[in-house]
Amino acid sequence: MVVLRLLTAGLLLSTASLASLTDLGFKRSVTGCGNDPDVALNTRITAKLPSGRTYLYWVPPNYNSQKETSLIFSFHGATKTPEAQADLDLLTTPFFNKNHIVVYPSSGEYGEDKGRYWQGAPQVPPDVDDVAYVLEILDAMESQFCIDTARVYATGKSQGGMMTNNLACDERSSARVAAFAPVSGSYYVNVTGTECVPTMLEFNCHPARAHIPIFIFHGGNDHTINYTGGPRSGECLPYIPHFVAAWALRDGLSDTPEFAGPLPNAGDNATLYRYGSGDQKDLVEFIYDGNHVDHQWPATIPNSDSIEHDSPPATFNASSIIMDFFGRYTL
Ligand SMILES: *[C@@H]1O[C@H](CO)[C@@H](O)[C@H](O)[C@H]1NC(C)=O
Numbered sequence: 001m002v003v004l005r006l007l008t009a010g011l012l013l014s015t016a017s018l019a020s021l022t023d024l025g026f027k028r029s030v031t032g033c034g035n036d037p038d039v040a041l042n043t044r045i046t047a048k049l050p051s052g053r054t055y056l057y058w059v060p061p062n063y064n065s066q067k068e069t070s071l072i073f074s075f076h077g078a079t080k081t082p083e084a085q086a087d088l089d090l091l092t093t094p095f096f097n098k099n100h101i102v103v104y105p106s107s108g109e110y111g112e113d114k115g116r117y118w119q120g121a122p123q124v125p126p127d128v129d130d131v132a133y134v135l136e137i138l139d140a141m142e143s144q145f146c147i148d149t150a151r152v153y154a155t156g157k158s159q160g161g162m163m164t165n166n167l168a169c170d171e172r173s174s175a176r177v178a179a180f181a182p183v184s185g186s187y188y189v190n191v192t193g194t195e196c197v198p199t200m201l202e203f204n205c206h207p208a209r210a211h212i213p214i215f216i217f218h219g220g221n222d223h224t225i226n227y228t229g230g231p232r233s234g235e236c237l238p239y240i241p242h243f244v245a246a247w248a249l250r251d252g253l254s255d256t257p258e259f260a261g262p263l264p265n266a267g268d269n270a271t272l273y274r275y276g277s278g279d280q281k282d283l284v285e286f287i288y289d290g291n292h293v294d295h296q297w298p299a300t301i302p303n304s305d306s307i308e309h310d311s312p313p314a315t316f317n318a319s320s321i322i323m324d325f326f327g328r329y330t331l
């Protein structure tokens with residue numbers, strides 16, 4: 001009897017993908033509910049995984065172990081740190097976030113100078129699996145805290161935007177993360193042996209779900225990850241509108257936006273593009289940050305990025321838009 005049931009369960013699991021189980025309302029059970037964690041709230045805490053890698057996390061002051069709480073991953077850029085990313089996205093400040101746990105993963109370190117880069121970057125060996133590292137963090141957080149497994153999100157800047165895209169493109173993580181928001185991403189493709197054509201690049205992207213919500217941001221004056229793409233560090237970067245259109249097509253949408261126009265209440269020709277209609281309305285969104293926006297996290301007040309690039313602040317706060325976007329999606 002038990003054997004039979006196991007066999008049936010095995011059959012069900014092998015025919016239904018993880019994605020369709022999620023679609024059917026299957027929810028992972030979380031062991032962190034009901035246990036008050038022995039950690040300080042509203043404080044940045046560094047934790048260590050059994051694998052030895054660390055991450056930073058922050059729990060909102062109103063956390064209640066009886067209530068499911070959503071979780072946001074935010075990935076730092078190349079050579080940067082989790083602390084710097086938290087100072088940049090300001091998602092641990094009440095202006096942008098009162099209710100969500102935020103996790104800042106920490107990249108591996110490579111070469112003699114211990115350069116900090118993410119999976120998929122030219123500096124990183126091809127066998128590095130940062131997606132597995134992120135899922136290991138998610139498992140650890142779900143065992144410690146009462147996480148709403150249907151409301152896990154990912155954002156990040158530059159190579160952290162690329163890492164956000166890696167999670168959207170990976171079969172394992174795209175089944176556990178509800179929505180994605182890469183900012184000024186470096187979407188490297190290794191085209192060794194062939195020409196770099198930014199408007200025609202093909203991406204290695206295999207999400208577990210048919211409809212991935214993604215909000216992409218990029219500045220028109222990005223001197224680091226050029227909006228028009230091209231060769232960089234021996235690899236190839238896409239023309240950003242081509243990268244956006246590829247996401248629309250992958251999500252089964254038209255690659256012509258349903259809406260394109262000035263971003264409300266913003267200047268510097270910040271432009272909003274929305275793809276998808278009907279049930280998939282606005283599933284893919286893209287903001288051209290503006291003509292003067294360099295390689296920076298868009299904010300109306302100066303931040304470490306705008307100072308580093310000696311660039312004026314943007315005319316909107318990306319963090320507000322990202323939080324609204326995440327709020328629209330659950331697995
Ligand atoms: C890029 O591809 C080439 C050829 O397949 C390979 O030799 C090289 O290791 C790759 N580089 C990276 C960083 O993955």
Ligand SMILES: *[C@@H]1O[C@H](CO)[C@@H](O)[C@H](O)[C@H]1NC(C)=O
Pocket residue numbers: 220221222223226227228
């Ligand atoms: C981006 O690349 C284009 C084409 O090479 C170039 O004309 C433009 O000046 C570059 N933009 C920035 C901000 O570097």
Ligand SMILES: *[C@@H]1O[C@H](CO)[C@@H](O)[C@H](O)[C@H]1NC(C)=O
Pocket residue numbers: 269271288291
């Ligand atoms: C913003 O304005 C510049 C200069 O007029 C133009 O080249 C660019 O195409 C505009 N960008 C968008 C997204 O409208």
Ligand SMILES: *[C@@H]1O[C@H](CO)[C@@H](O)[C@H](O)[C@H]1NC(C)=O
Pocket residue numbers: 090095299300301315316317
């Ligand atoms: C952007 O965020 C800052 C807080 O980081 C806030 O002071 C400012 O008013 C916000 N700007 C807009 C346009 O909401």
